[in-house]
Amino acid sequence: MTENMCKRFENVWSDFPDQLDKGNYQLTDDGYSESLFTNKNADNDIDKVNAVSFWLFKQILWDSSSSTIKAKSNINIVHYIVIWLIYMLRLKNDEQIDNVMKFYNNCISPDQNYINSIKEYYSYKSYMDLINSKLFLMNKGIKDISMFYDTFKSLCKMYNEFNEDDLNCAKNLEDAQKFVEKYEILFNNNDTEDSLYSQILSILSTDYDNFVKRCYEKKNGCGNFPSLPAYSRSSSPKNALISITFIFVAIPIFFGIAYKTIYKRKDKKNKVGNESLYMIRILAIIPGIVIIIDICLVTAYLEIRNL
Template sequence: MNEDMCKIFEMMWEDFPDTLGNDGNYQFKNEDIYSKYCDSNCDNCRTDLDKINAACFVLFKIFFEDSESFMKNAKCNMNIAQYIIIWLSYILSLKENNNISNLKDFYDLYINSNDKYNDKITGVKDYTSYKDLIDKNNYFLSMNMKIVSKFYTSFKSLCSMYNEIEGNKSNSTKCLEEAKNFVDEYEKHNENYDINKDSLYSQILSTLLTDYNNFKSYFVEKCSHCRDISAFPVIKTTSSLSIASKLIPVLLMFAIPIFLGIAYKYSLFGFDKRVQRQTLRKKYK
């Protein structure tokens, strides 16, 4: 995880709000969705599920399009695919969707027979397409959507910390508030036997823990008046989780090294201009 990844998800949250309206329906921003995610073709996004699938595909395309996206970087191994699945699981879990009761149903309906997911990933030997990446890592077929969605609040809190410190580098208050929220949610997961007994979900916990600890170093680097991370709450981990986090570089089936310089990919969907506008608005407030 890093600031570039969280900027992309922040814009995804703008277009695909993660709460339902008073009528119990999604509050998607259809005009933006049609132009950015659906190739300006309404036929590609007739239903809410069509729109969710379009967003899922765009995320895979931004992060995994070519060899540069897979380039190993010594500073950061971001488990982007895990976070895409967490986002997808949470959005799907907000309301009942016809024919979709688990991630396998979504896979069968939207990925297995969708030519877009067979688009080639250039310059990468291990994966020939997005579908090949998904299939080889078993993201959809082995994970329970209801359990995965429980990690969403922790993931969003962590991303909010990155976005907050990026937008206000002289004030740490909001970051510390988000850190407390993150730790509270994390420790709930850590005490949940049903999650900890399954190594797949333990790996997600380990990823969140690693990214939280990495953020504290990033915080000291970016916050102009912040040189002490002692104010951040410490996470108490189980012995099994501590062992798992140490083994992650070798065993983690989801870990995909991502090159930090992915910011240029925003331009694929007009994200770069939106970031610039947001930055300018904050600068002149």
């Protein structure tokens, strides 16, 4: 499915470049408009982005034969389409206008074109649910969308340039290394496992692993592909808190286990009574530190004499 998606995006990148030309979008193929608009072309910037994004959803996710969205696992691809959508809209953002919200308010929420175009596949509400669940969250929750977009393009470059007839893995390994470098930057910028950010990282990771598996299955002598970083206990904020708590709990335990008392008694009699000398040694062992504390106690008691 990722292979099919990347081929569709390859068409989009050719016909609708992700760089502005003198401050304007350049859409070179009016065929995208036909999938959404029945009586007009995509004349303005928002209409252009609207038509292409709708085409992507339609080509990648919808199954016209069953009038349903394709397999549930493919819903992950919505993240990629929305990343592209937000990136394209932000190309023309200014300080006064959030083009993502402008796009939603002007093109999706009230647009009769969507209602008419989606009718033959599945309900308008289903499409709205997809947009609502992803577009709002990703627009507000992911600040470095351009880095995600760049990593996603790197992923598709690997898939689009894969050639089963070429048994040499050198090009695949080179593309994989570039992808991993971009992924590592995103991974290191993340500060929690429980987030939309981490969810998208997981999707990217799965698609990368599938690509590597495909290389090993179809080619020979591929060597070792670079591995993606993974979360460990020490890198998780939640687990770090647990570790810190454990240290504070463990210290008294160390003290308790390492507690050692050396009992010495020396009795000395004098005219008024006996004196006893006790020495208590506490040995505290903390990794890297040994603390020895000697405490001397002197007790005295009167001797009762028979008068």
